[in-house]
Amino acid sequence: MNNQEFIKFVAKRFGIDEYVVKTFVDMFAESLQELVAAGQIDELAEDILKNGQINPVLIRLADDEDFKYEIIAGSRRWKACLMANIRLKAILTDYDDMQAAIAQIKENDKSGISNYSKDLSCSILLKNKILSQEQLASSMGVSRSKLQSLLCFSKIPKSIINAIENPEKISARSANSIYSLSRKGDDHINALIEIAEKIKSGLASYDIEELVKNLIAGKRDLNDNDIRNDKGEVVARWRMGSLIIRAKNSSDRKKLTKLVEYFVIMKDHDLEKLATLLKESDQYKVIKRYQKPEYYNLDNKAPKHIGAFLDIEATGLSHFDDKIIELGIVKFEYTDDGQIFRLLDEFSSYQDPRKPILPYITKLTGITDDMVKDQQINQVELDNYLQDVDIIIAHNAEFDNSFFNKTFPSIAPKAWACSMIDINWREEDISSQKLEYIAYKYNFFFEGHRAIIDCLAGIHILAQELPNSNISVLKQLLDNAGQLRFKLWATNSPYESKDLLKARGYRWSNPQTDKHKAWFIELTEDKVAEEINYLRSNVYGSSAINIPVEIFDAYGRFSNNNKQLYSTTKYQDKLEWFQSLCVE
Template sequence: MEAHDLKKLAAILSESDQYRVTEKYKKPEFYNTDDSSDKLIGVFLDIEATGLSCNKDKLIELGMVKFEYTQDGRIFSLLDEFSSYQDPNMPIPEVISKLTGITDDMVKGHQINENEVASYLEDVDIIIAHNAGFDRVFLEMTFPNIALKAWGCSMYDIDWKIEGISSHKLEYIAYKYNFFFKGHRAIVDCLAGIHILAQELLNSRQAVLKQLLVNALAVRFKLYANNSPYESKDLLKARGYKWSMNQNDKHRAWYIELTEDKVAEEINYLRSNIYGGSSINIPVEIFDAYSRFSGNDKQLLDPLKHQEKLEWFQSLCLG
């Protein structure tokens, strides 16, 4: 069947409420035409690894795709790509090979040059990944001398749930935007990620990339409800707190991550509903786009950068 016949058939099916038609991803020449706005350079990055543990698993594929964008969230041209395998010097688990299609023979003898990665990222204003907490940690572990960059996450810096998208998986989000792709290969995932960023959010109609930039570039406070009464755990869970399971967390406690505008309200809630005292001791970590998602203390910025915000936070706790 010819391509034009398939398009006609797809149009007929789409008009019916009995079918939903999704289209295979096709790399566009551009998303918006050039104008006089100042362009920034973003990169979508994706890493495939032998597993999920940054301590025992290794990177096996790195993919990156640059794109032009403006601060209002418009994406323009797709730029150059970077794609390479890395020999992990360990067998790739069968489940990973089945998931990614990457075998031991494909990566054997391959080594990604750190200087080439650094050079590729030199002019980049922000790195975006779909689960930046995974990708950034593996990038830092593999290439410890890469310069600090701002990071954003297309999984967590978009409120997909409020937009009517119930799953954070990249393939499912693509489906909701009426396209599909073969996932778990680095460059393909990067191109699909950028394609999603170039869309409008389904309910708010804001540019996807615009919401990501606003959320990624905000200063964030990670509050630990240290020594909270055991009976308060249901209250904390209902409010959005999570139990600290990450090996890089400095406290074993219920925690929540908030933007600055929500901090004062949260301190008042903890004082009134959890601790019952006028003065409370709440440990906090303050992040920005350069330090967020990092698993390496050496990559974190000088704490004095946020000294004023820390003092303000401590004054709230004192009541």
């Protein structure tokens, strides 16, 4: 599907005539696919499907009679939104070509695309004289010599690139080596093509040069069994099943002794010993597959509460348009200090959405139309199951709660908490809120995107200790979930303040669920006064400001049905206190 067909597909999907048309590089590149092939669109679509599109794309009016808009930065988000069946969020700019090029460069840096893709993009900009080399280097924050190093990908003969197939893992340094070797003649080009598979895996520049050198010299297997140290020196060699140690210093000999231990362990298939050895070194991180424990702590006779970890799989992101296809819940015992004891009974059921499940959802979850056909969640059984539950926890509770409340409106409200946002993960040096990543940081992995296993993995994380706070994950979640939340709306804020608000943690409203079209932030009560002062001084420039607010607790926080009720009735005294802050 070419880009024009892709655009028409977008327009048809969203029921519009004019939306976005092409990316900025389309004007210059013969193939957009080259630039975004390594962008892992499917992973981005998965993230958007779960968490929504956080950052809008940048667009401008297109100088083209066939189209209305042109994407400047964010083409990966555009394609991912299509895969996730979500309307694209975009900001209209008046950028000229140079400003658009600089915006695109900054977008590429943030997106973490490969050096190869950066080279393609930069080469297009230089070839079409959008930016000079000096302007390009300045925009990227690199020296001209560093830029020249990056641009060597486009100088590598096409025959080598085609043999490698996917050069995304190649470093700029390795690309320089490949380019330099290719200039030495056809025999070097042929040698590079012969080792293309090894290059594709991320082979270092030194190893590329050595392999080509040996191939040219006819020594094809001379170094296949060599073991080298960090300096590239041969410290040992396998010969006819024996390890001949040639190391000259004690450090290399010590490492080789450990290596022999590894081989003995592998021969005996003792994986636990191997894992222990690897963990003891500073070169490896060992993670294990999740195994369901019999219990987390022995009974200490303290009063117990019942928690329930809940996960929903659905046909899409919007609870207005999409339906539940699987519900999973796992109960567990816990105490006020955040200790988890036994895992209790589970509730698991499919639900027929009465419409086809998109192939992307099936790929993500493994759930097919046949699996859910004529299946129905028994609401009476579900209601009985939840009777003794004190709190429901979900990873992205806003998503799960919205589907749950719409599907089961007659079930009595429960307190909800979110393991994604009720834990200060970044303050614990855990840089992503994804469940799989948090599990990785706690040294385990699981097969995600099925309801019950996601629940069990979530409880396993709750039972761990936070690395910096040194309290249980569940304890911090309970403390945060128990606080009142104030949702502040920065209505009528100046456009130029958007970057300040975003940097401060504000998000843009959801037109399907929010009554205001504005930036908003959720805060605990102790941070409200400080935020009002910030808005007064840095955004509005006025002593008296009008800031709409919603106030809710754990029962109404994630419920679109209950938020307004809680804001206007249950916490009237807090509302009056907030309004007094705005007029001081």
